[in-house]
Amino acid sequence: MVTVTGNKVSPPPATVDLAVGEKLTLTVTSDHADQLHIHGFEIEKDLVAGEPLSVTVTGDQPGVYEVETHHPELRLLKIAVK
């Protein structure tokens, strides 16, 4: 659960561990229209102002992947697949 207000991210960015095969559901709410981009999983979705967007990813290739928005460019968190 991540909330974006202007250029502030709450909770502050951190790394979330995920085992291979484990599922993670992210819910992102932004106060402005934006795009959500999850690196590595090649997910890119539009965020509508004020509306929570939920995305589920499954750990596959080990590595660290960034979750970010594009307008403004903010890094929300990192997913570490172990």
Next chain:
Amino acid sequence: MTLGALVALPGRAVAAMPAHGVGSREDLPLPFHLLLIGAGLALVVSFVALGALWKQPRLRREDGRLLPMSLALALDSAAVRGLFVIASLAIAGWTLVALVLGKDNANNPVPSVVYVWLWVGLAFISMVFGGIWRLVNPVRWLHRGILAALRIEKDFALAEYRLGYWPAASGLLAFAWLELIAPNNADLPVLRIAILGYLVVSLMLAMAFGEPYLRRGDPFTAWSSLYGTLSPLGRRADRRWVFRTPLHGPLELDAAPGLLAVTSVMLGTTAYDGFSGETRWYSFVQSSSLPARLWETGALVTFSLIVAASLSAAAILSARLAGVSVRGVATAFAPSLIPIAAGYLIAHYWSLWVWEGTNGLAKMSDPLGTGANWLGTASISPSASLIAPGLVAGIQVVAIITGHVLGVVAAHERAVSLFPRRAAVLGQVPLLVLMVGYTVGGLTLLFSS
């Protein structure tokens, strides 16, 4: 930018995401016990080396085991050299086609070629085979071609070249900024401006200063030649090809202007790249009221300055302790940064090279984004076993420690040749402490980001 356009490639279906930097995955943090082992090894090796290594200079330009005659003749033959040049020009031309005529999406090969092949790949190849860019640099052949077309002799220059490595240091810093900080740096319009700008500026400088500029001032030639000094392949004093240690090359570099600057940029930019992934750093930067890119640019420059300043301070302190003049001493020790920078580079970019380097080869098969597979490489994908977390962590620690050991030994050799014998051991202590600091710092960045 074509958002969400779908392109079907033979063998795999790929959604053409908008281009977005290079490298969509990063390595898992280095396990803490490997950090401790690495740091401990660095400390022990350094101080054992201090007491146990030779007391007189040992590495000479005449050293080396001669290559078999046939191999040496092949390396010097016009046919083999011509083949390398043609290969390089072909890749450059192919990339320019994708740059000018290709589609601006994530399947375009140009970002991978520029940011992965030219940066990481060139450094890796040079470490193994030597500074090949001096020979295959497309700018050099473009410059020659223009001179030939104008019927001007090939050593034409308007002025004597005296800038040493300074243009290379600024060019590499600018390249690192483009790769790590610039907005939309994987989009074709930005890449077109950057590549065209680089070509125009390089050609103007080459016209003004002739080949000496291309040998030392060109950023990618310096990048390749300096990492190339670590290659076991080299030419000894009589210009014959030999196998030799990775330390012979760095220690025979001339103390040219800007050598400290360029080696500091080589180490500083890689260290910045590691640091920029620190969660606390980017949370601060992105929520700051000042533009994030201002902070990032400041940090990139600061990292290179810190390397240059800390090496200068340690070298000057060393010279003082040894009772010799401090003049030129920082530049004299600058070559010992090269193996350390190489260790950082391998540790930091091994997986990027495997991952995006291979993806780049797949994308090269379809330079125009038409779904073509001209090279037959469209369906290759990176080998997951080459970037398995355990292997990557091992490569990271081995690379950083090897770079550290080579740096320490290079500094030792330099110290015993510059400092009087009595003071040579004491004189090395500040440099050793600094190198242990670089190594522990490098391992910490790999552990925490």
